[in-house]
Amino acid sequence: MKSIYRILVIISLVIMVSIPKISGADGIVRYLLWVLLIITLSSGWNIIGGYAGQFSLGHSVFYGIGAYIFVLFFHSFKIHWALSFFIAGVFSVITSIIVGVPTLRLRGGYFAVGTLTLSEVMRVWANNAPEVFKGGVTGVAVTLPEGWSPIYSYYLMLSLTVVSVAISYFVKNSTLGLKLRAIKDDEDAAEGLGINVLRCKVAALMLSSLIVSLAGAAQITFTAYVSPDSVFGVKRSLEMVLACLLGGLGTLYGPIIGGALFEILARILWGFPHLHLLIYGGIIATLIVFEPRGVIGIADRIRHILKSRLFLR
Protein backbone atom coordinates (compact mmCIF):
# COMPACT_ATOMS: atom_id res chain seq x y z
CA MET A 1 0.00 0.00 0.00
CA LYS A 2 2.75 2.45 1.00
CA SER A 3 4.60 2.00 -2.29
CA ILE A 4 1.42 2.64 -4.31
CA TYR A 5 0.98 5.99 -2.56
CA ARG A 6 4.61 6.83 -3.16
CA ILE A 7 4.33 6.09 -6.88
CA LEU A 8 1.10 8.10 -7.10
CA VAL A 9 2.75 11.08 -5.42
CA ILE A 10 5.73 10.94 -7.78
CA ILE A 11 3.50 10.62 -10.86
CA SER A 12 1.32 13.55 -9.88
CA LEU A 13 4.39 15.66 -9.11
CA VAL A 14 5.85 14.87 -12.53
CA ILE A 15 2.56 15.83 -14.16
CA MET A 16 2.33 19.08 -12.21
CA VAL A 17 5.93 20.01 -13.06
CA SER A 18 5.54 19.29 -16.76
CA ILE A 19 2.18 21.03 -17.30
CA PRO A 20 3.59 24.49 -18.13
CA LYS A 21 6.11 22.92 -20.52
CA ILE A 22 3.21 21.42 -22.47
CA SER A 23 0.54 24.10 -22.30
CA GLY A 24 2.53 27.34 -22.15
CA ALA A 25 1.90 30.30 -19.89
CA ASP A 26 -1.83 30.70 -20.35
CA GLY A 27 -5.07 28.90 -19.73
CA ILE A 28 -4.60 25.95 -17.45
CA VAL A 29 -1.55 27.38 -15.69
CA ARG A 30 -3.46 30.46 -14.57
CA TYR A 31 -6.24 28.22 -13.30
CA LEU A 32 -3.87 25.85 -11.52
CA LEU A 33 -2.21 28.78 -9.76
CA TRP A 34 -5.46 29.38 -7.86
CA VAL A 35 -5.88 25.69 -7.15
CA LEU A 36 -2.35 25.53 -5.71
CA LEU A 37 -2.99 28.68 -3.69
CA ILE A 38 -6.11 27.36 -2.02
CA ILE A 39 -4.49 23.96 -1.38
CA THR A 40 -1.55 25.66 0.31
CA LEU A 41 -3.80 27.91 2.36
CA SER A 42 -6.07 25.14 3.52
CA SER A 43 -3.27 22.75 4.40
CA GLY A 44 -1.74 25.58 6.40
CA TRP A 45 -5.05 26.18 8.17
CA ASN A 46 -5.44 22.45 8.67
CA ILE A 47 -2.45 22.31 11.03
CA ILE A 48 -4.12 24.53 13.62
CA GLY A 49 -7.76 23.96 12.68
CA GLY A 50 -7.72 20.30 11.75
CA TYR A 51 -4.88 18.70 13.71
CA ALA A 52 -5.15 20.82 16.85
CA GLY A 53 -8.89 21.44 16.57
CA GLN A 54 -8.59 25.18 17.13
CA PHE A 55 -10.94 26.80 14.61
CA SER A 56 -9.34 30.02 13.56
CA LEU A 57 -11.68 32.30 11.66
CA GLY A 58 -8.99 34.93 11.31
CA HIS A 59 -6.23 33.34 9.28
CA SER A 60 -6.61 36.17 6.78
CA VAL A 61 -4.55 38.15 9.29
CA PHE A 62 -1.47 36.10 8.43
CA TYR A 63 -2.36 36.01 4.75
CA GLY A 64 -2.65 39.78 4.70
CA ILE A 65 0.50 40.36 6.73
CA GLY A 66 2.44 38.12 4.34
CA ALA A 67 1.06 40.02 1.38
CA TYR A 68 1.62 43.50 2.81
CA ILE A 69 5.13 42.82 4.12
CA PHE A 70 6.06 41.35 0.75
CA VAL A 71 4.67 44.39 -1.04
CA LEU A 72 6.44 46.73 1.36
CA PHE A 73 9.87 45.22 0.83
CA PHE A 74 9.53 44.10 -2.77
CA HIS A 75 7.54 46.96 -4.25
CA SER A 76 8.50 49.92 -2.05
CA PHE A 77 12.06 49.13 -0.96
CA LYS A 78 12.96 47.30 -4.21
CA ILE A 79 14.49 44.33 -2.42
CA HIS A 80 14.97 41.05 -4.28
CA TRP A 81 11.81 38.96 -4.27
CA ALA A 82 13.35 35.93 -2.58
CA LEU A 83 14.61 38.03 0.31
CA SER A 84 11.27 39.86 0.67
CA PHE A 85 9.64 36.47 0.70
CA PHE A 86 11.86 35.37 3.54
CA ILE A 87 11.22 38.57 5.50
CA ALA A 88 7.44 38.14 5.07
CA GLY A 89 7.69 34.62 6.52
CA VAL A 90 9.80 35.70 9.50
CA PHE A 91 7.51 38.63 10.23
CA SER A 92 4.44 36.45 10.17
CA VAL A 93 5.94 33.88 12.54
CA ILE A 94 6.73 36.68 15.00
CA THR A 95 3.15 37.95 14.63
CA SER A 96 1.78 34.48 15.21
CA ILE A 97 3.61 34.29 18.54
CA ILE A 98 2.34 37.72 19.59
CA VAL A 99 -1.18 36.80 18.51
CA GLY A 100 -1.10 33.18 19.59
CA VAL A 101 0.07 33.39 23.18
CA PRO A 102 -2.93 35.40 24.39
CA THR A 103 -5.64 34.11 22.03
CA LEU A 104 -4.76 30.44 22.24
CA ARG A 105 -5.52 30.51 25.95
CA LEU A 106 -9.14 30.86 24.87
CA ARG A 107 -11.09 27.66 24.58
CA GLY A 108 -13.10 26.43 21.63
CA GLY A 109 -15.54 28.92 20.24
CA TYR A 110 -13.96 31.86 22.03
CA PHE A 111 -10.76 31.33 20.07
CA ALA A 112 -12.78 31.48 16.87
CA VAL A 113 -14.45 34.72 17.94
CA GLY A 114 -11.13 36.17 19.10
CA THR A 115 -9.42 35.49 15.79
CA LEU A 116 -12.43 36.71 13.81
CA THR A 117 -12.33 39.95 15.79
CA LEU A 118 -8.61 40.24 15.18
CA SER A 119 -9.07 39.98 11.43
CA GLU A 120 -11.76 42.68 11.57
CA VAL A 121 -9.38 44.89 13.58
CA MET A 122 -6.72 44.41 10.92
CA ARG A 123 -9.16 45.11 8.09
CA VAL A 124 -10.52 48.31 9.63
CA TRP A 125 -7.04 49.45 10.59
CA ALA A 126 -5.63 48.77 7.11
CA ASN A 127 -8.53 50.66 5.54
CA ASN A 128 -7.90 53.68 7.74
CA ALA A 129 -4.12 53.85 7.91
CA PRO A 130 -2.62 54.40 4.44
CA GLU A 131 0.63 55.47 6.10
CA VAL A 132 1.20 51.93 7.39
CA PHE A 133 -0.61 49.86 4.79
CA LYS A 134 0.40 51.13 1.39
CA GLY A 135 -2.47 52.34 -0.77
CA GLY A 136 -5.16 52.54 1.90
CA VAL A 137 -8.67 51.53 0.91
CA THR A 138 -8.02 51.40 -2.82
CA GLY A 139 -5.02 49.11 -2.46
CA VAL A 140 -1.87 49.14 -4.52
CA ALA A 141 -0.91 47.64 -7.87
CA VAL A 142 2.47 45.94 -7.68
CA THR A 143 4.98 46.18 -10.51
CA LEU A 144 6.58 42.82 -11.15
CA PRO A 145 10.19 42.52 -12.32
CA GLU A 146 10.67 42.62 -16.06
CA GLY A 147 10.25 39.35 -17.88
CA TRP A 148 8.32 37.79 -15.00
CA SER A 149 5.91 35.24 -16.43
CA PRO A 150 3.13 33.26 -14.75
CA ILE A 151 5.28 30.17 -15.18
CA TYR A 152 7.68 31.43 -12.50
CA SER A 153 4.71 32.05 -10.21
CA TYR A 154 3.48 28.59 -11.02
CA TYR A 155 6.74 26.94 -9.97
CA LEU A 156 6.94 29.15 -6.89
CA MET A 157 3.40 28.19 -5.91
CA LEU A 158 4.00 24.53 -6.70
CA SER A 159 7.10 24.33 -4.53
CA LEU A 160 5.27 26.15 -1.76
CA THR A 161 2.42 23.65 -1.98
CA VAL A 162 4.83 20.72 -1.87
CA VAL A 163 6.59 22.23 1.13
CA SER A 164 3.33 22.86 2.96
CA VAL A 165 2.02 19.35 2.32
CA ALA A 166 5.38 17.98 3.44
CA ILE A 167 5.21 20.06 6.63
CA SER A 168 1.68 18.76 7.21
CA TYR A 169 2.93 15.20 6.69
CA PHE A 170 5.81 15.55 9.12
CA VAL A 171 3.67 17.32 11.72
CA LYS A 172 1.05 14.60 11.51
CA ASN A 173 3.61 11.88 12.07
CA SER A 174 5.59 13.62 14.77
CA THR A 175 5.23 13.80 18.54
CA LEU A 176 3.85 17.29 18.04
CA GLY A 177 1.10 15.83 15.85
CA LEU A 178 0.20 13.26 18.49
CA LYS A 179 0.12 15.93 21.17
CA LEU A 180 -2.08 18.12 18.99
CA ARG A 181 -4.49 15.25 18.48
CA ALA A 182 -4.65 14.72 22.24
CA ILE A 183 -5.38 18.44 22.68
CA LYS A 184 -8.11 18.24 20.06
CA ASP A 185 -9.81 15.36 21.85
CA ASP A 186 -9.62 16.72 25.38
CA GLU A 187 -7.58 19.69 26.45
CA ASP A 188 -7.80 19.01 30.18
CA ALA A 189 -6.81 15.38 29.76
CA ALA A 190 -3.88 16.41 27.56
CA GLU A 191 -2.78 18.86 30.21
CA GLY A 192 -3.07 16.12 32.78
CA LEU A 193 -0.76 13.91 30.74
CA GLY A 194 1.93 16.55 31.07
CA ILE A 195 1.57 18.10 27.63
CA ASN A 196 2.35 21.80 27.56
CA VAL A 197 -0.90 22.63 25.79
CA LEU A 198 -0.22 26.30 25.10
CA ARG A 199 3.28 25.67 23.73
CA CYS A 200 2.02 22.96 21.37
CA LYS A 201 -0.81 25.15 20.12
CA VAL A 202 1.52 28.09 19.56
CA ALA A 203 3.94 25.84 17.67
CA ALA A 204 1.07 24.67 15.46
CA LEU A 205 -0.04 28.25 14.88
CA MET A 206 3.52 29.26 13.96
CA LEU A 207 3.80 26.58 11.29
CA SER A 208 0.30 27.32 10.06
CA SER A 209 0.86 31.06 9.85
CA LEU A 210 4.22 30.58 8.12
CA ILE A 211 2.59 28.60 5.32
CA VAL A 212 -0.39 30.94 5.01
CA SER A 213 1.73 34.09 4.98
CA LEU A 214 4.13 32.72 2.36
CA ALA A 215 1.10 31.86 0.24
CA GLY A 216 -0.17 35.41 0.79
CA ALA A 217 3.17 36.76 -0.42
CA ALA A 218 3.35 34.37 -3.37
CA GLN A 219 -0.10 35.31 -4.68
CA ILE A 220 1.20 38.86 -5.20
CA THR A 221 3.42 37.52 -7.97
CA PHE A 222 0.41 36.64 -10.08
CA THR A 223 -2.37 38.93 -8.89
CA ALA A 224 0.01 41.94 -8.73
CA TYR A 225 -2.50 43.71 -6.48
CA VAL A 226 -3.23 44.04 -2.79
CA SER A 227 -6.00 45.85 -0.90
CA PRO A 228 -7.23 45.60 2.70
CA ASP A 229 -10.55 44.02 1.84
CA SER A 230 -9.05 41.48 -0.56
CA VAL A 231 -6.48 40.12 1.90
CA PHE A 232 -7.92 40.82 5.37
CA GLY A 233 -11.56 40.09 4.46
CA VAL A 234 -13.49 37.33 6.22
CA LYS A 235 -13.98 35.64 2.85
CA ARG A 236 -10.35 34.50 2.65
CA SER A 237 -10.47 32.88 6.09
CA LEU A 238 -13.73 31.22 5.21
CA GLU A 239 -12.31 29.77 2.01
CA MET A 240 -9.58 27.99 3.94
CA VAL A 241 -12.10 26.54 6.38
CA LEU A 242 -14.47 25.56 3.60
CA ALA A 243 -11.79 23.82 1.54
CA CYS A 244 -10.72 21.87 4.63
CA LEU A 245 -14.29 20.93 5.50
CA LEU A 246 -14.97 19.85 1.92
CA GLY A 247 -11.98 17.56 1.83
CA GLY A 248 -11.83 16.36 5.42
CA LEU A 249 -10.68 18.07 8.59
CA GLY A 250 -7.46 16.92 10.16
CA THR A 251 -6.40 14.64 7.33
CA LEU A 252 -3.37 15.00 5.09
CA TYR A 253 -5.22 14.62 1.80
CA GLY A 254 -8.33 16.52 2.87
CA PRO A 255 -7.04 19.99 2.02
CA ILE A 256 -5.68 18.80 -1.34
CA ILE A 257 -8.96 17.22 -2.45
CA GLY A 258 -10.99 20.01 -0.84
CA GLY A 259 -8.89 22.74 -2.41
CA ALA A 260 -9.28 21.27 -5.90
CA LEU A 261 -13.05 20.82 -5.43
CA PHE A 262 -13.36 24.29 -4.00
CA GLU A 263 -11.67 25.90 -6.98
CA ILE A 264 -13.94 24.02 -9.39
CA LEU A 265 -16.90 25.31 -7.40
CA ALA A 266 -15.51 28.84 -7.41
CA ARG A 267 -15.10 28.68 -11.21
CA ILE A 268 -18.71 27.59 -11.67
CA LEU A 269 -19.96 30.38 -9.40
CA TRP A 270 -17.69 33.00 -10.97
CA GLY A 271 -20.46 35.06 -12.56
CA PHE A 272 -22.79 35.21 -9.55
CA PRO A 273 -21.35 37.63 -7.00
CA HIS A 274 -23.88 37.23 -4.18
CA LEU A 275 -24.85 33.71 -4.97
CA HIS A 276 -21.43 32.26 -4.33
CA LEU A 277 -21.24 33.25 -0.66
CA LEU A 278 -24.77 31.96 -0.27
CA ILE A 279 -23.77 28.62 -1.73
CA TYR A 280 -20.58 28.48 0.38
CA GLY A 281 -22.79 28.93 3.41
CA GLY A 282 -25.17 26.24 2.21
CA ILE A 283 -22.36 23.78 1.64
CA ILE A 284 -20.76 24.44 5.02
CA ALA A 285 -24.13 23.99 6.75
CA THR A 286 -24.96 20.79 4.88
CA LEU A 287 -21.53 19.30 5.49
CA ILE A 288 -21.58 20.08 9.21
CA VAL A 289 -25.02 18.63 9.69
CA PHE A 290 -24.63 15.50 7.58
CA GLU A 291 -20.96 14.68 7.12
CA PRO A 292 -18.47 16.71 9.14
CA ARG A 293 -15.63 14.59 7.76
CA GLY A 294 -16.09 15.87 4.22
CA VAL A 295 -15.28 14.01 1.01
CA ILE A 296 -12.95 11.64 2.82
CA GLY A 297 -15.80 10.77 5.17
CA ILE A 298 -18.15 10.17 2.24
CA ALA A 299 -15.55 7.98 0.53
CA ASP A 300 -15.15 6.07 3.78
CA ARG A 301 -18.89 5.46 3.96
CA ILE A 302 -19.06 4.29 0.35
CA ARG A 303 -16.14 1.93 0.95
CA HIS A 304 -17.88 0.64 4.04
CA ILE A 305 -21.10 -0.05 2.14
CA LEU A 306 -19.22 -1.71 -0.71
CA LYS A 307 -17.31 -3.88 1.73
CA SER A 308 -20.42 -5.09 3.50
CA ARG A 309 -22.36 -5.62 0.27
CA LEU A 310 -19.69 -7.30 -1.78
CA PHE A 311 -17.98 -9.18 1.06
CA LEU A 312 -14.71 -7.57 0.12
CA ARG A 313 -11.80 -7.72 2.44
Added chain:
Amino acid sequence: MLVDGLIYSLFLHFIFLSSTYALMTYGMALICGIMRIINVLHAGFIMFGGYFAYTLFIYFGIDPLLSSIILIPIAFILGFSIHRVLLARLASISMQMTLLLLFAIWLIAQNLALLVFTADPRMIASRLPYAFEIYLGGVSISFQRIVLLASFILISFSTYILLNRTMLGKAIRGTSQDEEAASYCGVNTKLIKDIAFGIGTVLASMFGALATVLYPIDPFFGTVFQFKAFVITVLAGMESIIGVIVASMMIGAIESVAGFYLKFGLLDIVTYMLLLVILIIRPQGLFKG
Protein backbone atom coordinates in the same frame (compact mmCIF):
# COMPACT_ATOMS: atom_id res chain seq x y z
CA MET B 1 -24.33 77.70 31.24
CA LEU B 2 -22.71 76.57 28.00
CA VAL B 3 -20.74 73.82 29.74
CA ASP B 4 -23.88 72.71 31.52
CA GLY B 5 -25.69 72.45 28.18
CA LEU B 6 -22.86 70.41 26.67
CA ILE B 7 -22.80 68.00 29.57
CA TYR B 8 -26.56 67.72 29.47
CA SER B 9 -26.67 66.89 25.76
CA LEU B 10 -23.76 64.46 26.12
CA PHE B 11 -25.65 62.82 28.95
CA LEU B 12 -28.78 62.48 26.79
CA HIS B 13 -26.69 61.02 23.96
CA PHE B 14 -25.14 58.57 26.39
CA ILE B 15 -28.55 57.49 27.71
CA PHE B 16 -29.95 56.86 24.23
CA LEU B 17 -26.81 55.08 23.04
CA SER B 18 -26.57 52.74 25.99
CA SER B 19 -30.28 51.93 25.97
CA THR B 20 -30.01 50.97 22.29
CA TYR B 21 -26.99 48.82 23.07
CA ALA B 22 -28.73 47.09 25.96
CA LEU B 23 -31.81 46.47 23.81
CA MET B 24 -29.77 44.80 21.08
CA THR B 25 -27.82 42.68 23.55
CA TYR B 26 -30.65 40.90 25.40
CA GLY B 27 -31.09 38.23 22.73
CA MET B 28 -27.36 37.57 22.53
CA ALA B 29 -26.97 37.46 26.30
CA LEU B 30 -29.79 34.98 26.68
CA ILE B 31 -28.47 32.63 24.01
CA CYS B 32 -24.81 32.90 25.00
CA GLY B 33 -25.57 32.67 28.69
CA ILE B 34 -27.90 29.74 28.65
CA MET B 35 -26.76 27.56 25.81
CA ARG B 36 -23.07 28.48 25.83
CA ILE B 37 -23.57 29.01 22.10
CA ILE B 38 -21.71 31.92 20.58
CA ASN B 39 -24.52 33.27 18.51
CA VAL B 40 -22.94 34.63 15.34
CA LEU B 41 -26.40 34.50 13.78
CA HIS B 42 -27.49 37.40 16.00
CA ALA B 43 -26.87 39.84 13.14
CA GLY B 44 -29.05 37.66 10.94
CA PHE B 45 -31.93 37.84 13.41
CA ILE B 46 -31.58 41.62 13.72
CA MET B 47 -31.57 41.92 9.93
CA PHE B 48 -34.57 39.63 9.67
CA GLY B 49 -36.54 41.81 12.07
CA GLY B 50 -35.49 44.93 10.23
CA TYR B 51 -36.55 43.71 6.81
CA PHE B 52 -39.74 42.26 8.22
CA ALA B 53 -40.76 45.65 9.58
CA TYR B 54 -39.64 47.36 6.37
CA THR B 55 -41.67 45.03 4.15
CA LEU B 56 -44.79 45.32 6.29
CA PHE B 57 -44.51 49.09 6.28
CA ILE B 58 -43.97 49.39 2.53
CA TYR B 59 -46.68 46.95 1.43
CA PHE B 60 -49.30 47.20 4.17
CA GLY B 61 -48.43 50.45 5.87
CA ILE B 62 -48.05 48.74 9.21
CA ASP B 63 -46.13 50.70 11.80
CA PRO B 64 -42.79 49.15 12.93
CA LEU B 65 -43.96 49.21 16.53
CA LEU B 66 -46.94 47.05 15.61
CA SER B 67 -44.88 44.77 13.38
CA SER B 68 -42.41 44.19 16.19
CA ILE B 69 -45.34 42.64 18.07
CA ILE B 70 -46.51 40.65 15.04
CA LEU B 71 -42.92 39.43 14.84
CA ILE B 72 -42.98 37.72 18.25
CA PRO B 73 -44.61 34.41 17.27
CA ILE B 74 -42.84 34.25 13.88
CA ALA B 75 -39.37 34.84 15.29
CA PHE B 76 -40.05 32.45 18.13
CA ILE B 77 -40.97 29.64 15.75
CA LEU B 78 -37.93 30.47 13.59
CA GLY B 79 -35.49 30.34 16.49
CA PHE B 80 -37.15 27.34 18.09
CA SER B 81 -36.95 25.29 14.91
CA ILE B 82 -33.37 26.35 14.09
CA HIS B 83 -32.30 25.12 17.49
CA ARG B 84 -34.48 22.01 17.46
CA VAL B 85 -33.58 20.86 13.94
CA LEU B 86 -29.98 21.97 13.50
CA LEU B 87 -28.25 22.97 16.70
CA ALA B 88 -29.51 20.49 19.28
CA ARG B 89 -27.82 17.56 17.61
CA LEU B 90 -24.52 19.42 17.26
CA ALA B 91 -24.33 20.81 20.78
CA SER B 92 -22.87 17.60 22.13
CA ILE B 93 -20.22 17.34 19.40
CA SER B 94 -18.42 20.64 19.65
CA MET B 95 -18.90 24.31 20.28
CA GLN B 96 -16.83 25.18 17.22
CA MET B 97 -18.98 23.20 14.81
CA THR B 98 -22.05 24.95 16.19
CA LEU B 99 -20.37 28.29 15.70
CA LEU B 100 -19.38 27.44 12.14
CA LEU B 101 -22.89 26.24 11.35
CA LEU B 102 -24.43 29.45 12.67
CA PHE B 103 -21.91 31.42 10.68
CA ALA B 104 -22.89 29.49 7.56
CA ILE B 105 -26.58 30.18 8.16
CA TRP B 106 -25.75 33.84 8.63
CA LEU B 107 -23.90 33.88 5.29
CA ILE B 108 -26.96 32.36 3.63
CA ALA B 109 -29.30 34.88 5.26
CA GLN B 110 -27.13 37.86 4.46
CA ASN B 111 -26.68 36.96 0.82
CA LEU B 112 -30.36 36.13 0.42
CA ALA B 113 -31.06 39.64 1.69
CA LEU B 114 -28.53 41.00 -0.79
CA LEU B 115 -30.29 39.20 -3.62
CA VAL B 116 -33.80 40.18 -2.59
CA PHE B 117 -33.34 43.70 -1.20
CA THR B 118 -29.98 44.60 -2.84
CA ALA B 119 -27.26 46.45 -0.98
CA ASP B 120 -29.06 49.82 -0.93
CA PRO B 121 -29.88 51.08 2.54
CA ARG B 122 -33.64 51.20 3.08
CA MET B 123 -35.00 54.02 5.15
CA ILE B 124 -38.52 54.30 6.50
CA ALA B 125 -37.74 56.38 9.56
CA SER B 126 -38.55 59.74 7.97
CA ARG B 127 -41.97 58.56 6.80
CA LEU B 128 -43.20 57.56 10.23
CA PRO B 129 -45.80 59.63 12.09
CA TYR B 130 -43.43 60.25 14.97
CA ALA B 131 -40.57 61.65 12.89
CA PHE B 132 -40.44 65.06 14.54
CA GLU B 133 -38.20 66.92 16.87
CA ILE B 134 -39.00 67.83 20.41
CA TYR B 135 -37.19 70.09 22.81
CA LEU B 136 -36.10 68.69 26.13
CA GLY B 137 -34.52 71.31 28.33
CA GLY B 138 -33.33 73.29 25.36
CA VAL B 139 -31.83 70.36 23.42
CA SER B 140 -33.60 69.16 20.30
CA ILE B 141 -34.17 65.41 20.14
CA SER B 142 -35.95 63.40 17.49
CA PHE B 143 -39.00 61.78 18.94
CA GLN B 144 -37.95 58.37 17.54
CA ARG B 145 -35.24 58.18 20.17
CA ILE B 146 -37.88 58.61 22.84
CA VAL B 147 -39.85 55.79 21.21
CA LEU B 148 -36.77 53.57 21.30
CA LEU B 149 -36.10 54.47 24.91
CA ALA B 150 -39.69 53.67 25.87
CA SER B 151 -39.55 50.30 24.12
CA PHE B 152 -36.23 49.63 25.82
CA ILE B 153 -37.81 50.18 29.21
CA LEU B 154 -40.85 48.08 28.31
CA ILE B 155 -38.82 45.18 26.90
CA SER B 156 -36.28 45.23 29.74
CA PHE B 157 -39.09 45.15 32.26
CA SER B 158 -40.95 42.29 30.60
CA THR B 159 -37.77 40.27 30.05
CA TYR B 160 -36.90 40.77 33.70
CA ILE B 161 -40.34 39.59 34.76
CA LEU B 162 -40.13 36.64 32.40
CA LEU B 163 -36.76 35.50 33.67
CA ASN B 164 -37.19 36.22 37.36
CA ARG B 165 -40.87 35.90 38.21
CA THR B 166 -42.21 32.99 36.15
CA MET B 167 -41.72 29.22 36.29
CA LEU B 168 -40.38 29.27 32.74
CA GLY B 169 -37.77 31.84 33.72
CA LYS B 170 -36.81 29.77 36.72
CA ALA B 171 -36.39 26.71 34.50
CA ILE B 172 -34.29 28.68 32.02
CA ARG B 173 -32.02 30.05 34.72
CA GLY B 174 -31.79 26.65 36.36
CA THR B 175 -30.76 25.07 33.07
CA SER B 176 -28.11 27.70 32.54
CA GLN B 177 -26.66 27.22 36.02
CA ASP B 178 -26.56 23.44 36.13
CA GLU B 179 -28.17 21.41 33.42
CA GLU B 180 -27.97 18.09 35.21
CA ALA B 181 -29.39 19.39 38.47
CA ALA B 182 -32.19 21.11 36.57
CA SER B 183 -33.11 17.88 34.83
CA TYR B 184 -33.25 16.09 38.20
CA CYS B 185 -35.77 18.68 39.31
CA GLY B 186 -38.02 17.67 36.48
CA VAL B 187 -37.07 20.34 33.96
CA ASN B 188 -37.14 19.21 30.35
CA THR B 189 -33.80 20.84 29.62
CA LYS B 190 -33.90 20.01 25.92
CA LEU B 191 -37.20 21.80 25.46
CA ILE B 192 -36.09 24.68 27.69
CA LYS B 193 -33.04 25.23 25.49
CA ASP B 194 -35.21 25.31 22.37
CA ILE B 195 -37.53 27.80 24.03
CA ALA B 196 -34.65 29.95 25.28
CA PHE B 197 -33.17 30.08 21.80
CA GLY B 198 -36.60 31.08 20.52
CA ILE B 199 -36.87 33.88 23.07
CA GLY B 200 -33.38 35.06 22.19
CA THR B 201 -34.38 35.17 18.54
CA VAL B 202 -37.52 37.14 19.39
CA LEU B 203 -35.52 39.70 21.37
CA ALA B 204 -32.93 40.11 18.62
CA SER B 205 -35.43 40.50 15.80
CA MET B 206 -37.63 42.81 17.86
CA PHE B 207 -34.63 45.06 18.18
CA GLY B 208 -34.21 44.84 14.41
CA ALA B 209 -37.82 45.89 13.83
CA LEU B 210 -37.65 48.71 16.37
CA ALA B 211 -34.35 49.95 14.97
CA THR B 212 -36.03 50.75 11.64
CA VAL B 213 -37.71 53.59 13.52
CA LEU B 214 -34.39 55.39 13.55
CA TYR B 215 -31.78 53.64 11.41
CA PRO B 216 -31.70 52.75 7.70
CA ILE B 217 -31.30 49.01 7.14
CA ASP B 218 -29.13 47.12 4.69
CA PRO B 219 -27.86 43.51 4.56
CA PHE B 220 -24.83 44.46 6.65
CA PHE B 221 -27.08 45.97 9.26
CA GLY B 222 -26.46 44.10 12.46
CA THR B 223 -22.86 43.09 11.84
CA VAL B 224 -21.47 45.95 13.89
CA PHE B 225 -24.30 45.53 16.37
CA GLN B 226 -23.41 41.87 16.69
CA PHE B 227 -19.80 42.55 17.61
CA LYS B 228 -20.89 45.18 20.11
CA ALA B 229 -23.56 42.88 21.52
CA PHE B 230 -20.93 40.23 22.01
CA VAL B 231 -18.60 42.66 23.74
CA ILE B 232 -21.39 43.68 26.08
CA THR B 233 -22.38 40.07 26.71
CA VAL B 234 -18.82 39.12 27.60
CA LEU B 235 -18.49 42.19 29.80
CA ALA B 236 -21.74 41.42 31.55
CA GLY B 237 -20.71 37.84 32.17
CA MET B 238 -23.65 36.41 30.21
CA GLU B 239 -25.91 36.44 33.21
CA SER B 240 -28.38 39.08 34.12
CA ILE B 241 -30.48 41.85 32.64
CA ILE B 242 -28.95 44.29 35.14
CA GLY B 243 -25.44 43.23 34.11
CA VAL B 244 -26.30 43.85 30.47
CA ILE B 245 -27.59 47.33 31.24
CA VAL B 246 -24.51 48.25 33.27
CA ALA B 247 -22.16 46.88 30.61
CA SER B 248 -24.05 48.77 27.89
CA MET B 249 -23.64 51.97 29.84
CA MET B 250 -19.90 51.30 30.09
CA ILE B 251 -19.58 50.70 26.36
CA GLY B 252 -21.76 53.72 25.65
CA ALA B 253 -19.55 55.91 27.83
CA ILE B 254 -16.32 54.57 26.32
CA GLU B 255 -17.61 55.12 22.79
CA SER B 256 -18.86 58.62 23.52
CA VAL B 257 -15.41 59.55 24.79
CA ALA B 258 -13.48 57.68 22.07
CA GLY B 259 -15.71 59.18 19.38
CA PHE B 260 -14.57 62.57 20.54
CA TYR B 261 -10.90 61.83 19.88
CA LEU B 262 -10.70 59.27 17.07
CA LYS B 263 -11.60 59.56 13.43
CA PHE B 264 -14.83 57.92 12.45
CA GLY B 265 -13.53 54.78 10.73
CA LEU B 266 -11.32 53.86 13.64
CA LEU B 267 -14.10 54.00 16.22
CA ASP B 268 -15.09 50.37 15.76
CA ILE B 269 -11.54 49.26 16.46
CA VAL B 270 -11.93 50.48 20.05
CA THR B 271 -14.81 48.08 20.62
CA TYR B 272 -13.06 45.22 18.87
CA MET B 273 -9.87 45.72 20.85
CA LEU B 274 -11.91 45.93 24.02
CA LEU B 275 -13.49 42.56 23.18
CA LEU B 276 -10.07 40.98 22.62
CA VAL B 277 -8.70 42.40 25.85
CA ILE B 278 -11.69 41.27 27.90
CA LEU B 279 -11.70 37.81 26.32
CA ILE B 280 -8.03 37.40 27.16
CA ILE B 281 -7.98 38.92 30.63
CA ARG B 282 -11.37 37.93 32.02
CA PRO B 283 -13.18 35.41 29.83
CA GLN B 284 -15.72 34.81 32.59
CA GLY B 285 -16.92 38.43 32.45
CA LEU B 286 -16.36 41.40 34.68
CA PHE B 287 -19.31 40.95 37.02
CA LYS B 288 -18.80 37.34 37.92
CA GLY B 289 -16.93 35.88 40.88
